[in-house]
Amino acid sequence: MESEVSLAAGNRASSLTLTVMNRYVLNLKGIPYKTEWVEYPDIESRWKELGIPHTSLKPDGSPFYTVPAIHDPSTGVYLSESIDIAEYLDKTYPDTPCMFPHNTLGLLSPFNDLVGSYLAALWQFIVPVVCVRLNPASQGYFRTTREAIFGKNMDDVVPKGDLVTTEWAKVKEGMGKVDVLYSKTNGPYLMGDALSWGDVVVAAHLAFMRAIWGEDSQEWRDISSWHDGRWKRVVDDFEKYATVV
Amino acid sequence: MESEVSLAAGNRASSLTLTVMNRYVLNLKGIPYKTEWVEYPDIESRWKELGIPHTSLKPDGSPFYTVPAIHDPSTGVYLSESIDIAEYLDKTYPDTPCMFPHNTLGLLSPFNDLVGSYLAALWQFIVPVVCVRLNPASQGYFRTTREAIFGKNMDDVVPKGDLVTTEWAKVKEGMGKVDVLYSKTNGPYLMGDALSWGDVVVAAHLAFMRAIWGEDSQEWRDISSWHDGRWKRVVDDFEKYATVV
Numbered sequence: 020m021e022s023e024v025s026l027a028a029g030n031r032a033s034s035l036t037l038t039v040m041n042r043y044v045l046n047l048k049g050i051p052y053k054t055e056w057v058e059y060p061d062i063e064s065r066w067k068e069l070g071i072p073h074t075s076l077k078p079d080g081s082p083f084y085t086v087p088a089i090h091d092p093s094t095g096v097y098l099s100e101s102i103d104i105a106e107y108l109d110k111t112y113p114d115t116p117c118m119f120p121h122n123t124l125g126l127l128s129p130f131n132d133l134v135g136s137y138l139a140a141l142w143q144f145i146v147p148v149v150c151v152r153l154n155p156a157s158q159g160y161f162r163t164t165r166e167a168i169f170g171k172n173m174d175d176v177v178p179k180g181d182l183v184t185t186e187w188a189k190v191k192e193g194m195g196k197v198d199v200l201y202s203k204t205n206g207p208y209l210m211g212d213a214l215s216w217g218d219v220v221v222a223a224h225l226a227f228m229r230a231i232w233g234e235d236s237q238e239w240r241d242i243s244s245w246h247d248g249r250w251k252r253v254v255d256d257f258e259k260y261a262t263v264v
Numbered sequence: 265m266e267s268e269v270s271l272a273a274g275n276r277a278s279s280l281t282l283t284v285m286n287r288y289v290l291n292l293k294g295i296p297y298k299t300e301w302v303e304y305p306d307i308e309s310r311w312k313e314l315g316i317p318h319t320s321l322k323p324d325g326s327p328f329y330t331v332p333a334i335h336d337p338s339t340g341v342y343l344s345e346s347i348d349i350a351e352y353l354d355k356t357y358p359d360t361p362c363m364f365p366h367n368t369l370g371l372l373s374p375f376n377d378l379v380g381s382y383l384a385a386l387w388q389f390i391v392p393v394v395c396v397r398l399n400p401a402s403q404g405y406f407r408t409t410r411e412a413i414f415g416k417n418m419d420d421v422v423p424k425g426d427l428v429t430t431e432w433a434k435v436k437e438g439m440g441k442v443d444v445l446y447s448k449t450n451g452p453y454l455m456g457d458a459l460s461w462g463d464v465v466v467a468a469h470l471a472f473m474r475a476i477w478g479e480d481s482q483e484w485r486d487i488s489s490w491h492d493g494r495w496k497r498v499v500d501d502f503e504k505y506a507t508v509v
């Protein structure tokens with residue numbers, strides 16, 4: 020590698036789950052990199068300028084540009100979509116720890132969406148807190164796009180009254196499904212002794228939650244107490260790969 | 265093993281997907297077994313009599329007993345739920361080919377449900393054909409329970425008119441998602457050179473479709489033509505493990 024990789028991440032205050040995943044991967048692999056923080060409203064124009072491919076299409080059919088993205092000066096590659104970045108880094112730097120051991124890229128491809136479906140009830144608790152923590156430059160964009168997704172005003176997104184208990188129970192149930200997957204092997208990882216992209220996904224979700232709510236919050240204390248303390252162990256184990264460069 | 269394992273399968277004419285999976289696994293492992301066909305209405309009483317555990321709970325909270333199930337006389341074990349059977353056979357007969365290579369039981373646990381979610385549009389095409397092919401002893405039970413699931417009369421389950429094209433396109437789209445997973449490795453299996461439970465699940469779905477519609481049906485000809493002929497290759501490759509004993 021001639022020089023360090025650039026990881027373009029979302030607004031520093033939000034420190035998106037997906038960005039955490041690629042930070043873990045770069046640190047795990049020991050690849051030198053620097054982070055460039057980008058405000059939400061600037062992503063599209065900056066990506067077009069750099070020639071970073073879009074990740075998917077918006078409902079209106081126009082291209083949708085997302086963080087994280089990387090630029091690798093040693094190959095000239097610009098790439099977005101966190102799992103594609105991990106796959107690229109595995110292939111380009113084969114002497115570093117592999118994220119998809121034993122040809123598990125196919126099996127692990129749906130894993131982030133799977134965890135997302137298990138944790139469908141989580142985001143209503145997270146998004147309103149993220150919103151107020153963003154820089155002013157990103158806050159309006161984030162509010163408008165997320166209100167459209169939830170179909171309600173940001174103030175109405177977070178569960179209230181009895182819904183707090185029932186919706187939070189769904190988050191615990193979702194983490195329970197992830198716990199079942201872990202319990203199938205003798206750990207500490209989803210694939211037993213082999214760390215993989217699956218663990219990166221889970222640890223990044225946990226690190227994101229802990230960062231958003233804070234270590235002393237009731238939410239994080241709850242999560243730390245669930246499933247025999249597994250979640251604190253998982254995220255603590257990844258702490259050595261969490262350095263923000 | 266002192267004597268042969270029994271595989272209790274659904275009505276022979278329906279030859280359920282899940283039953284096909286365990287037949288593949290037993291044949292792949294070279295474990296001698298014999299199949300006992302059970303009519304749907306007889307499953308619950310027979311399972312209770314043998315002490316086979318239930319698989320899940322019905323909406324009313326009562327236990328739900330399902331095929332396939334096995335009895336292994338060498339250990340005295342009675343077991344249902346196809347992935348649990350595969351896990352049991354891996355552990356009990358460790359010198360036979362492993363269905364969850366490299367500690368992938370956790371990663372592969374959600375795989376059947378994942379394929380099921382990709383193929384949500386498939387069953388409306390399949391179930392009415394299965395219904396008329398069952399033995400009379402199973403037909404009433406199957407009709408009643410499936411009509412409750414679909415919330416319509418059996419005659420109204422299969423798509424009609426313009427819906428045939430749009431719903432069939434969803435089946436192709438679902439198979440396309442499975443194709444993407446395969447395309448992530450250099451095959452022929454989901455894990456590259458290593459056959460796993462993932463391939464068993466996909467091949468069993470295909471074998472079931474082909475058996476229900478027939479090899480000369482328009483449906484099977486369509487599927488054989490999709491995704492560069494992948495599906496015919498996958499199911500043909502498993503033909504050597506398809507013997508019904």
